[in-house]
Amino acid sequence: MFDLETIVRPNVWKMKAYASARDEFKGTASVYLDANENNLGSLAGDNYNRYPDPHQKALKSKIAAIKGVRPSQIFLGNGSDEAIDLLFRMVCRPGQDRMLHLPPTYGMYEVSANLNDVQLDAVQLTPDFQLPVAEVLRNVKNTTKIIFICSPNNPTGNSINPESIEAILDNFDGLVVLDEAYIDFSDSPSWITRLPDFPNLVVLQTFSKAWGMAGLRLGMAFASEEIIALLDKIKPPYNINEATQELALKALEQDEQLKYMVEEIVQERQMLEAALPTMAIVEKVYPSDANFLLVKVKDANRLYSYLLDKGIVTRNRSSVPGCENCLRISVGTTEENQQLYQAMSEFKI
Numbered sequence: 001m002f003d004l005e006t007i008v009r010p011n012v013w014k015m016k017a018y019a020s021a022r023d024e025f026k027g028t029a030s031v032y033l034d035a036n037e038n039n040l041g042s043l044a045g046d047n048y049n050r051y052p053d054p055h056q057k058a059l060k061s062k063i064a065a066i067k068g069v070r071p072s073q074i075f076l077g078n079g080s081d082e083a084i085d086l087l088f089r090m091v092c093r094p095g096q097d098r099m100l101h102l103p104p105t106y107g108m109y110e111v112s113a114n115l116n117d118v119q120l121d122a123v124q125l126t127p128d129f130q131l132p133v134a135e136v137l138r139n140v141k142n143t144t145k146i147i148f149i150c151s152p153n154n155p156t157g158n159s160i161n162p163e164s165i166e167a168i169l170d171n172f173d174g175l176v177v178l179d180e181a182y183i184d185f186s187d188s189p190s191w192i193t194r195l196p197d198f199p200n201l202v203v204l205q206t207f208s209k210a211w212g213m214a215g216l217r218l219g220m221a222f223a224s225e226e227i228i229a230l231l232d233k234i235k236p237p238y239n240i241n242e243a244t245q246e247l248a249l250k251a252l253e254q255d256e257q258l259k260y261m262v263e264e265i266v267q268e269r270q271m272l273e274a275a276l277p278t279m280a281i282v283e284k285v286y287p288s289d290a291n292f293l294l295v296k297v298k299d300a301n302r303l304y305s306y307l308l309d310k311g312i313v314t315r316n317r318s319s320v321p322g323c324e325n326c327l328r329i330s331v332g333t334t335e336e337n338q339q340l341y342q343a344m345s346e347f348k349i
């Protein structure tokens with residue numbers, strides 16, 4: 001049985017959050033002398049001399065309406081990387097607790113675990129990059145606090161079978177963190193709709209991919225109100241800056257444009273998925289539900305350097321176990337994808 005209090009670090013459970021000036025005074029006044037701001041103004045522009053809303057109320061209410069959850073089920077982070085780090089700090093006692101992840105996968109789970117002195121258990125995905133449920137459950141120890149599952153997975157691009165994810169949620173009493181950074185490019189529904197069924201589920205999403213806002217750093221975690229309250233308690237008070245909050249609010253008005261960009265990227269991905277396998281250098285293009293393709297080639301190191309000489313930079317994943325001789329190629333604009341295609345078709349094996 002999942003019980004939040006038994007998995008949260010005792011110091012986190014007991015501690016009080018920082019109370020900001022804006023927490024202590026919530027009304028409106030004509031003179032603000034409570035936050036040691038610069039009341040003469042800001043060199044960066046209107047408003048920026050004031051601290052941002054630490055609770056991001058306007059942004060959360062808009063996201064809640066779009067995602068079909070309550071604002072109290074949303075945590076906003078300085079990128080989803082911040083949410084990953086805070087999840088470790090929320091439940092894993094340094095030097096004692098463990099996490100499990102499924103390589104080849106996103107590298108920050110491991111980096112964040114190492115930073116927080118959390119022991120790492122790795123269970124390799126199957127050769128077709130699916131989740132080996134029995135092996136995962138066999139590797140769970142009584143100090144395992146988090147299992148990270150990335151779907152669609154980076155760098156492989158595929159979605160993980162929902163039945164496997166459900167089996168982990170049903171049989172593991174710690175947090176199951178499901179990273180859906182690429183969900184907007186997939187036809188599969190988000191697991192956000194299943195939050196009421198699983199008190200141990202945390203879904204991560206981001207504005208860095210489909211929304212095109214990687215430079216602003218805005219990530220989301222969706223979970224039960226109790227989990228979100230704990231994340232809010234331990235976050236730095238002003239973790240989402242004013243410019244990001246303003247610009248994200250504007251972006252959220254443009255859902256038609258989002259749809260258009262996603263359709264365009266998926267179409268371009270499908271074009272590359274069809275074109276690349278016809279090339280002699282290409283051995284396999286893995287199925288993708290994301291905005292990139294994992295491509296197995298005859299000699300990834302040579303192709304990588306060749307493309308770089310042509311001014312095209314891809315991600316060489318050859319050294320990652322399970323991705324030998326693979327390049328991860330992001331879907332670009334039509335022109336960029338044509339350049340890639342042209343360059344690859346001129347490559348001499």
Ligand SMILES: Cc1ncc(COP(=O)(O)O)c(C=O)c1O
Binds near residue numbers: 080
């Ligand atoms: C699977 C996955 N999760 C999270 C992130 C990081 O997202 P953010 O920019 O919100 O920190 C990435 C970025 O590449 C990713 O691939």
